Amino acid sequence: xxxxxxxxxxTTPWTTIPSPNQPFAPAHPAQxxxxxxxxxxxxxxxxxxxxxxxxxxxxxxxxxxxxxxHGATVRSPHPYARIVSIDTSVAKSMDGVRAVLVxxxxxxxxxxxxxxxxxxxxxxxxxxxxxxxVAIVAAEDPETARRAxxxxxxxxQELDPIVDPEFAISGDAxxxxxxxxxxxxxxxxxxxxQDVSAxxxxxxxxxxxxxxxAFLGPxxxxxxxxxxxxxxxFVATQWMHVDRGQVAKCLGLPEDQVRITLAGVGGAFGARxxxxxxxxxxxxxLHTNRPVRMVYSREESFFGHVHRHPAWMEYxxxxxxxxxxxxxxVRVLLDGGAYTSSSTAVAGNAGRFSxxxxxxxxxxxDSIVAYTNNPPCGAMRGFGAVQVALGxxxxxxxxxxxxxxxxVDLRIRNAMSQGSVMPTGQVVHNPAPVRELLEAxxxxxxxxxxVVGERDVIDxxxxxxxxxxxxxxxxxxxxxxxxxxxxNVGFAEGFDDYSTARVTLSRGAEGPIVSVHHAAxxxxxxxxxxxxxxxxxxxxxxxxxxxxxxxxxxxAGSSSASRQTYMTGGAxxxxxxxxxxxxxxxxxxxxxxxxxxxxxADDGTIRNAADGILLDDVTELLSxxxxxxxxxxxxxxxxxxxxxxxxxADVQFAFAAHRAVVDVDAGLGIVRVLDMATAQDVGKAxxxxxxxxxxxxxxxxxxxxxxxxxxxxxxxxxxxPSFTDYLIPTVLDMPTVQMTIMELGDPEAPYGVRGxxxxxxxxxxxxxxxxxxxxxxxxxxxxPIRPDDIVFGA
Amino acid sequence: xxxxLRVNGQTVxxxxxxxxxxxxxxxxxxxxxxxxxxACEQGECGSCSVxxxxxxxxxxxxQAGQAEGRDIRTVEGLSxxxxxxxxxxxxxxxxxxxxxxxxxxxxxxxxxxxxxxHEPAPSDETTREALSGNLCRCTxxxxxxxxxxxxxxxxxxxxxxxxxxGAQR
Numbered sequence: 002x003x004x005x006x007x008x009x010x011x012t013t014p015w016t017t018i019p020s021p022n023q024p025f026a027p028a029h030p031a032q033x034x035x036x037x038x039x040x041x042x043x044x045x046x047x048x049x050x051x052x053x054x055x056x057x058x059x060x061x062x063x064x065x066x067x068x069x070x071h072g073a074t075v076r077s078p079h080p081y082a083r084i085v086s087i088d089t090s091v092a093k094s095m096d097g098v099r100a101v102l103v104x105x106x107x108x109x110x111x112x113x114x115x116x117x118x119x120x121x122x123x124x125x126x127x128x129x130x131x132x133x134x135v136a137i138v139a140a141e142d143p144e145t146a147r148r149a150x151x152x153x154x155x156x157x158q159e160l161d162p163i164v165d166p167e168f169a170i171s172g173d174a175x176x177x178x179x180x181x182x183x184x185x186x187x188x189x190x191x192x193x194x195q196d197v198s199a200x201x202x203x204x205x206x207x208x209x210x211x212x213x214x215a216f217l218g219p220x221x222x223x224x225x226x227x228x229x230x231x232x233x234x235f236v237a238t239q240w241m242h243v244d245r246g247q248v249a250k251c252l253g254l255p256e257d258q259v260r261i262t263l264a265g266v267g268g269a270f271g272a273r274x275x276x277x278x279x280x281x282x283x284x285x286x287l288h289t290n291r292p293v294r295m296v297y298s299r300e301e302s303f304f305g306h307v308h309r310h311p312a313w314m315e316y317x318x319x320x321x322x323x324x325x326x327x328x329x330x331v332r333v334l335l336d337g338g339a340y341t342s343s344s345t346a347v348a349g350n351a352g353r354f355s356x357x358x359x360x361x362x363x364x365x366x367d368s369i370v371a372y373t374n375n376p377p378c379g380a381m382r383g384f385g386a387v388q389v390a391l392g393x394x395x396x397x398x399x400x401x402x403x404x405x406x407x408x409v410d411l412r413i414r415n416a417m418s419q420g421s422v423m424p425t426g427q428v429v430h431n432p433a434p435v436r437e438l439l440e441a442x443x444x445x446x447x448x449x450x451x452v453v454g455e456r457d458v459i460d461x462x463x464x465x466x467x468x469x470x471x472x473x474x475x476x477x478x479x480x481x482x483x484x485x486x487x488x489n490v491g492f493a494e495g496f497d498d499y500s501t502a503r504v505t506l507s508r509g510a511e512g513p514i515v516s517v518h519h520a521a522x523x524x525x526x527x528x529x530x531x532x533x534x535x536x537x538x539x540x541x542x543x544x545x546x547x548x549x550x551x552x553x554x555x556x557a558g559s560s561s562a563s564r565q566t567y568m569t570g571g572a573x574x575x576x577x578x579x580x581x582x583x584x585x586x587x588x589x590x591x592x593x594x595x596x597x598x599x600x601x602a603d604d605g606t607i608r609n610a611a612d613g614i615l616l617d618d619v620t621e622l623l624s625x626x627x628x629x630x631x632x633x634x635x636x637x638x639x640x641x642x643x644x645x646x647x648x649x650a651d652v653q654f655a656f657a658a659h660r661a662v663v664d665v666d667a668g669l670g671i672v673r674v675l676d677m678a679t680a681q682d683v684g685k686a687x688x689x690x691x692x693x694x695x696x697x698x699x700x701x702x703x704x705x706x707x708x709x710x711x712x713x714x715x716x717x718x719x720x721x722p723s724f725t726d727y728l729i730p731t732v733l734d735m736p737t738v739q740m741t742i743m744e745l746g747d748p749e750a751p752y753g754v755r756g757x758x759x760x761x762x763x764x765x766x767x768x769x770x771x772x773x774x775x776x777x778x779x780x781x782x783x784x785p786i787r788p789d790d791i792v793f794g795a
Numbered sequence: 796x797x798x799x800l801r802v803n804g805q806t807v808x809x810x811x812x813x814x815x816x817x818x819x820x821x822x823x824x825x826x827x828x829x830x831x832x833x834a835c836e837q838g839e840c841g842s843c844s845v846x847x848x849x850x851x852x853x854x855x856x857x858q859a860g861q862a863e864g865r866d867i868r869t870v871e872g873l874s875x876x877x878x879x880x881x882x883x884x885x886x887x888x889x890x891x892x893x894x895x896x897x898x899x900x901x902x903x904x905x906x907x908x909x910x911x912x913h914e915p916a917p918s919d920e921t922t923r924e925a926l927s928g929n930l931c932r933c934t935x936x937x938x939x940x941x942x943x944x945x946x947x948x949x950x951x952x953x954x955x956x957x958x959x960x961g962a963q964r
Contacts, residue, residue, distance in 0.1 A: 046889060051878060053897030054885035054904060056830020056870035063829040144813060217834040217842060217898040217932050267834070267898030268932050299835040462920045525896025525933045690892040690938075697935030698895065724839035724930065732936040733927045 037603050040538035041752060044690035047530045048547065049523065061237035061264035062221040062296045069223070070099055072278065072285050072295035073146035075136035075153045076304055077128035080164070080717025081374040082157035084126060087136060092152040097141040100288045101153060107284065109253030115243065115275055115379070119178055120340040122251050122280050128157070129177060129339035130376050131718045132304025139285040139293050162374035162717035166336040167313070169371040177339065177372045185337050185370045186345040188352035190646030192424040193363035199319025199327035203399045207316070207392040208783040210711035211336075212309040212702075214381050215729050218267015220277035220305045221296040224286040231258025232283045237266040239273040239522050240559035245552055251280045252287065259283075263550040269524035270702070271380030272306035274559055275342050303722030307342045307379030308712055310335040310370065312351070312388035316396045324404050326415050328363035329396075331355040333389060335370040335378070342379030344370045349494055350385030352646065353425055357393035358435045358487040358656055359415040364424040366646065374717045380561055382702055383762040386488035391784055394484045394767035398774065408771070409443045409483055417487075426647040429654060432745035434682050438658040439485055441680035441741040445660060448676050448739070450479075465666040465673040467733055476668040479675075482771025485658040486763030489651040490756030491564040495640040498564070498652075499632045501555030502532075502572035506540060506580050507626035513543035513619055515577075518630075520550050521557035521569040526758060527691040528565045532573045534688060539577035542584075542605045542619050555632060563655060563756025566687060571751040572633035579629040587622040588615060636749060653747055657681040657760030659700070659768035665776040670788025672708050672773055674734070677765065680741035684755030689742075696761045697738045703765025705730045711785050800862045802826060803872030809859070818862045819843045819854035822869060830870040830901045834930070841929030844902035844909075845869050851909040853928075870901035873908065884908045887946035888939070895933035903929050907943050916947055 039045040052058040089101040104111060104125035111125070112118045124135050136153045140146035163169045169183040177183055222236030231254055238244050241261040249259045266273070278295040286293040297305045317330040333351045337344035352368030368385075381387075397415075401408040416435035422428055451463040452474075462468055465477060492498040503518040515536045523529045529547045536545035550557070557569045581601050588607045589596040598610030607616040616622070641648040662676040677700055686692050709728040713720040721727045746753030766784055774781045779794035798809045798821060809825040817836075822828045822845070832842035836855045843854040846868035873882035881889070884907050894900050903926065910917060910925040917925065922943050931939060 044892070047894060049897070050889045050894050051881060053894050053900050054870075054881055054888050055874045056828075056901045058897055060832070060898065062833065063823075142813070144815065215932055216896070217832070217840060217930065218896065219834065266896060267832075268896040270932070296833075299837070460920055462924065468924065527895065694892050694895055694934055694938050697937045698933045699935075701932075701935035723837060724835040725837060729930060729932060730935075731927045731930065732923045732939070735936045737937055737940075738935065 037538045037541045039534060040541070041534050041687055043534065044688055045530055045534050047527055048533060049529060059265050060218050060267050061235065062219060064223040064235055064264060064294060066223060066225060066292035069292040069294050070139040070141060070285065070289060071143040071146045072282050072293050073138045073150040074134050074281060074301065075138070075150045075155065077124065077131060077133040077135055079128060079157055079159050080131045081160040081162035082128050083160060084124060084128065084135070085156040085158050088154040089136065091154065092138060092149040095145065095149050095152060097145040098138060098149045099141070099291070100139040100285050101136060101149065102284055102288060103136045106288070107251060110250045113247040113251055113276060113280070114341055115343050116345050117341040129374055132376065134281065137281045137285060139289055164373055164375055164717045166334055166371035166373050169373045170369065177374065183372045185341055185372055186348045188348050188368040188641070188646060189644060190352050190364060190366035190424045190641070192426070195365055197319070197328045197363050200322055201320045201400070201403060202317065203396060203403055204317045205396055205399055206782060207314045207395055209312045209388050209391055210785055211311045211378065211714060212381060212706050212710050213303065213712050213727060214270035214272035214306065215727065216268030216270055216272055219297040219299060219302045222264055222278055222282060223292060223294045224282040225292045226286045226290050227258065229258060231260065232286060234259065234261045234279055234283060235264040236261065236279055237264050237273060239269050239524060239561055241520055241522070241550065241552055242556035243559070244276060244279055247276055248279050248283060252283055261552045263522055266522060266524045269522070269560060270382045271384065271561060274380045274561055275307055277305045299724060300722045303712070303719060303727070307377045309381035310337060310344070310347055310378040310388065314389065314392040316392050318396045318400050320400055320404070324406050324411050324414050326359060326361040329356045329361050330365045331367070333368040335388070336373055336375055337370040338373055338375045338377035340377045342377050344379065347379070347385040349641065350488060351389050353423065353650060354386040354488055355389040355393065356424060357390065357397070358417040358433065358485060360417055360421050366424060375714050376712065376719060382699065383488065383759045384562065386486060386763050387706070387766065390484065390486040390763045390767050391770060395770065395782065398771050409439050412439050412483070412485060425641055425650055427649045427651060431653065431747045431749065432682065433654060433656060434743060434745055435485060435656055437743065438656055438680040438682065439483070442483065442658045442660040442678045445678035445739055445741065450662065450675050465664050465671040466669065471669055471671060472666045476666055477664050478667050478776040480663050480665065480772040480774065480776025482661050482768045482775050483658065484764040484766070484768035484771060485656070486760065487654050487656040488759055488763060489562065490567060490653040490655050491562055491635050492558070493638050494650045495638055498558060498568065499634045500557040500568040500572040501630065501632050502569060502576045503554050503628065503630035504536065504573065504576035504580050505626050505628040506542070506584065506623060508620055508623040509543070513623060515540045515543060515545040516548055517545065517573055518548040518554045519557045519569050519572065520552060520554050521565050522550060522560040524560050526560065526695065527688060528560065528569065530691060531566050531570055531687050535570055535573045536577055539574060540581055541601070541603050554630065563758040566754050567653070567750050567756055568633060568635065570754065572631065574751045575633050576629045576631050579631065580627045583627045584619060584622060591622055592616065653750060653755060655755050655757070655760045657764045659764040661768035661772040663769060663772040663776055665773055665791060667777055667791065670791035672786065674704055674736050674769060676736050677738045679738055679761060680743065681757065681760055682743040682745050682755060683757045684747045684750060685744055685753040686742055687752065687754060692742065692757055693740065695757050696740055699758060699761025700738050700765045701730050701735050702762045704735060704769065707766045707769035707784050707786060709785055796860065798859055798863050800864060801866040802828065803868060812859050814860070816859040817855050818857035818859055821859040821862070822854060828869050828871050832898050832901060834898060839930070840899070841906060842899050842902040844905040844929065846905060846909060851906055870904055873904065883949060884911065884946045887942040887949065891941035891945050892938040893934065893942035899929060899931040903931065903939055907946065911947055911950060915950060917943070
């Protein structure tokens, strides 16, 4: 266990590695060396890799402190109910129980939220979803805490839950939040002519189930009561500064008395953007004046975070006989569940990206998100663009079929490119290689695949059903499908999006050392590696280290929206450049030459305009350290106007395409994905090995969404909160992903980078749905595709 | 209760173990070996994979008392004290990029180590079957498969790094 009260170096979630670090990528051709060893463009190793493989990395569930208590949460078994009474007397009287707290014990604001303060810290009057927090307990050991939570007697008067979002917004349903109606947001986008007709029309209705992020490391953390009456929080989170604001408000403390340090994060994917145990453990720590640890079980984790919004989508596409889009009409309905979370931003994305990366002169788009008594939904990888990609891509296939065109040709014919206009009126100023991506996946080589045919198979493990021995090849049909998608990188719609980095160049025991300090969450994506690579590239004078992320430096924004390499990477680059400039100033003064023409070379020497070495060691310039802390901002974005949705809402777009090849056992409805080919423009491959990992991992989320992942909500109740019943892809479900990486470069972004985390999760799902359609002839209008949909589908 | 067992080659006594505890809880909370991870507590994810008398088990499905007198190997037993002192499978995960958030990594490493000790040159189909009890949410598995291929190659050509911790073969 990692003692968080110790100042020992092992409390830092990752260790430092010396620079230069030798890149090594065994399974792929050696990566070209570009510039500084271990710098930008190399497959530098993760600095947290060694502790992770040794089992020494301190995840948020591994923390320990002397005298710590264990927290547990009492949660509502009902999706909608009035709380009649809460009796904590039995729980409080149990041996080893140190606190039992309810809503009245919340010291400050009783509600919080990412966008609206509408979610109770602890429910007092009404519970609005299955699993909502009602009371919290601290005890000497986890088992006593759990039993005490069970001993809290909450008397409920059950209410009829509103579980159908269409009913919720119909006007006939009661309001779930007083005075707000049940429409959380209605995004209207009106582009071009609104009453336009076309000779060829296709319509469709599509549906997406509720996906879970299913990170492996459960919500957890430790809170230490501070001597100043504040709290020190060690937690796995995506955005500690927004956590801090919410926690401080709920505790009634000034923000500087809420100090947050990132503990090791076991995956995130959007699920750690909202608070989980932060306020609860803080309340228990302040109440007992003892450290409190809270670790959710897997079952509790399904209730402890928001999920991907389920969606119901209606599309109408009009086109010319030649296949040019004339208009698109879309209505997207998202189920936001009981509280807002980031629903309004998700609805904005679902609207802006609803017609896909295509040029279309006319569009009528309505994206609506509703309050219901279902589990709250919010951020998940792809954030609104995932839902609509199922719809716009199914429609393109349908239109191609009606026109008798090849589906890829139809897409290419209508593909957005640099200079295209979004439905919001925004001009796409930077490369938008939609045609090139589609061509790349269409032309990707087909792998050698198992031969389909009755008893004509070498290894049944390669067939749908695999070792379950459900077919030997009979009734197995192959299909190929395509998908392309896009979304924004960074925060949109006028949000003041920035990141902060503090870079210090100082003299260490063995020479100059570069320290990078930021508050950005390393969630597994490899941001710490990227920041070190940038520091090595910009300041190649000694080893670079990345300090633990905490609130002692300014906000980095969230590790979401595929934004951290752009934003925190940009902040690190900018601060490094300023440090370098100061270093050159000092060099000029030290040697007594003019500053102009001096530069810091890749070998760490300072050279003059004639490339002669002025100084081969900068150590002597560092009698005092050089420290720079700056905020980095991307180009300003603007709100969409409420009536027509017009506005330059986005800073950067990221595109990806997939081709899926599937075998379907048509008799049993079992699908096996044989091959995924993808193409993505990444602007700049900052770390090729990590990049591949993002694309492979993102694709696996799309495979899961297409074929197996759905939170089953029946009457507002979650029926499958476990990894036995909520299935995510195993190594048997994931094919090798072949990929084409394009580096077209966004001139506005640091190094030309384009966010890479989300696009693979957008285009993979519709490609698989298309492949299953191709194999079976079944319409497939819903994901995840269930066996019944195939066997009994039309 | 008190449990006496061998862990990573040393005989240890765990005192005051809650009788309802799993081997995983005992390792993590009583024996201060948090390398084995708890991600599902019902044997679905493999994050807590350890070797018990040489067999791969989910530590969350073994009662602490069942480990009495047994020989347990955990991820901590595959490496030495030094920062770079890691076992060959661990090194292969680092080199192949098989680690992202890393929560599944200790379990995968135990499963791969077990696989390669029985099947030094597994086909991809065999590897996939052997690792199908371990969930990873970050990597899409390809880099983990790369790590298996790399570790197998290195063992075959004798270039595997020494395993100071003495992984059980």
